[in-house]
Amino acid sequence: MDSVCRPLAVSLGDPAGIGPEVVAKCWDCRDRFGLPPFVAVGDPRSITAVWDGPIAVIDDPREAARAFDSGLPILALAAVESDVPGHPSVAGAHCSLDALELAVGLARSGSSAAVVTGPVCKQQLYGIGFSHPGQTEFVAERCGVSPGNVAMMMAGPSLRTVPATTHLPLAEVAGNLSKSLIEMRGRAALRGLQRNFGIADPRLAIAGFNPHAGEGGSLGREEIDIIIPAIETLRGEGWRVTGPHPADTLFHGPARARYDAALCMYHDQALIPLKALHFEEGVNLTLGLPIVRTAPDHGTAFDIAGQDLADPRAMAAAIRLAAECARTRALAAT
Numbered sequence: 001m002d003s004v005c006r007p008l009a010v011s012l013g014d015p016a017g018i019g020p021e022v023v024a025k026c027w028d029c030r031d032r033f034g035l036p037p038f039v040a041v042g043d044p045r046s047i048t049a050v051w052d053g054p055i056a057v058i059d060d061p062r063e064a065a066r067a068f069d070s071g072l073p074i075l076a077l078a079a080v081e082s083d084v085p086g087h088p089s090v091a092g093a094h095c096s097l098d099a100l101e102l103a104v105g106l107a108r109s110g111s112s113a114a115v116v117t118g119p120v121c122k123q124q125l126y127g128i129g130f131s132h133p134g135q136t137e138f139v140a141e142r143c144g145v146s147p148g149n150v151a152m153m154m155a156g157p158s159l160r161t162v163p164a165t166t167h168l169p170l171a172e173v174a175g176n177l178s179k180s181l182i183e184m185r186g187r188a189a190l191r192g193l194q195r196n197f198g199i200a201d202p203r204l205a206i207a208g209f210n211p212h213a214g215e216g217g218s219l220g221r222e223e224i225d226i227i228i229p230a231i232e233t234l235r236g237e238g239w240r241v242t243g244p245h246p247a248d249t250l251f252h253g254p255a256r257a258r259y260d261a262a263l264c265m266y267h268d269q270a271l272i273p274l275k276a277l278h279f280e281e282g283v284n285l286t287l288g289l290p291i292v293r294t295a296p297d298h299g300t301a302f303d304i305a306g307q308d309l310a311d312p313r314a315m316a317a318a319i320r321l322a323a324e325c326a327r328t329r330a331l332a333a334t
């Protein structure tokens with residue numbers, strides 16, 4: 001079976017969040033959203049609590065394509081106790097981690113064409129001893145890739161951004177920026193554009209860190225000491241890289257037309273423009289992995305879980321992009 005025929009594995013995320021609801025809604029709207037067969041991984045009770053559509057509990061991902069027309073296929077994991085939507089629990093955190101582990105394993109073994117991860121609650125996971133900043137680093141470790149060599153890309157119809165640093169306190173960002181970090185993230189972004197999007201000669205815009213990109217050193221020296229030397233190294237390797245650009249003018253329409261992705265210095269610098277423009281269809285794609293991994297841009301949204309208010313479009317975009325990236329990679333390998 002080729003990568004296009006294999007199902008995608010979709011972990012449900014935290015059972016008390018909106019992951020189960022948006023996955024079920026994606027199955028409901030599979031034709032309208034243009035979705036390929038996928039198999040959910042998680043506790044079926046988290047779906048039946050919020051959805052009364054048909055579920056097909058399967059034991060083997062190879063059954064997913066056949067089952068997909070008549071019901072939402074699910075590889076079932078039972079949490080110790082079932083969660084009430086909107087009320088996260090320790091058992092639910094364990095269940096979300098087990099589902100993530102299994103779904104990533106399916107992609108690594110080739111049983112699924114890609115993995116799409118439902119939203120987890122980081123605070124809950126940290127509480128049960130999860131030692132990674134996020135799912136990005138967890139998946140990297142499971143794939144045997146150093147966290148330094150992967151990058152989180154947030155992708156929407158008119159913008160792709162990559163934060164150089166991800167989940168760490170803002171007060172620690174400056175101390176974590178280095179020439180080598182920016183070079184590694186820059187290479188991961190550029191190679192990721194080639195490998196997943198088929199862009200042969202990608203253009204990367206690199207944001208500054210300080211207001212006005214430091215104003216020649218008067219408003220901070222990170223641009224002079226770290227970012228410009230990294231840009232020069234990347235250019236010396238033949239990449240099309242510009243910057244450092246003042247971040248406040250990097251995201252309006254004409255600016256976005258000048259690059260294929262923007263490398264940003266910290267989480268909110270990258271995620272605010274993406275979510276402001278494309279919250280309903282934003283996708284989180286991990287670059288630098290041997291497998292394809294995507295996720296919707298949103299979180300667990302406990303505040304609306306179980307109320308039939310969750311918009312499934314970002315999850316649908318994540319499933320679609322995962323299938324497209326798997327197809328692009330498969331074609332390049334032939």
Ligand SMILES: NC(=O)C1=CN([C@@H]2O[C@H](COP(=O)(O)OP(=O)(O)OC[C@H]3O[C@@H](n4cnc5c(N)ncnc54)[C@H](O)[C@@H]3O)[C@@H](O)[C@H]2O)C=CC1
Binds near residue numbers: 022284299
């Ligand atoms: N990929 C992942 O696993 C992610 C997980 N998170 C986690 O999610 C938790 C909550 O994070 P928040 O910052 O509150 O962000 P959030 O995205 O869960 O919610 C922010 C706001 O947007 C709304 N919202 C989110 N998704 C929606 C959807 N599909 N349809 C309609 N409304 C939606 C929520 O109701 C809330 O008002 C945190 O614990 C965080 O760690 C956050 C982002 C990504």
Ligand SMILES: NCC(=O)COP(=O)(O)O
Binds near residue numbers: 135136137284295
């Ligand atoms: N803000 C993005 C986010 O939380 C997703 O991170 P990850 O769990 O995919 O690493």
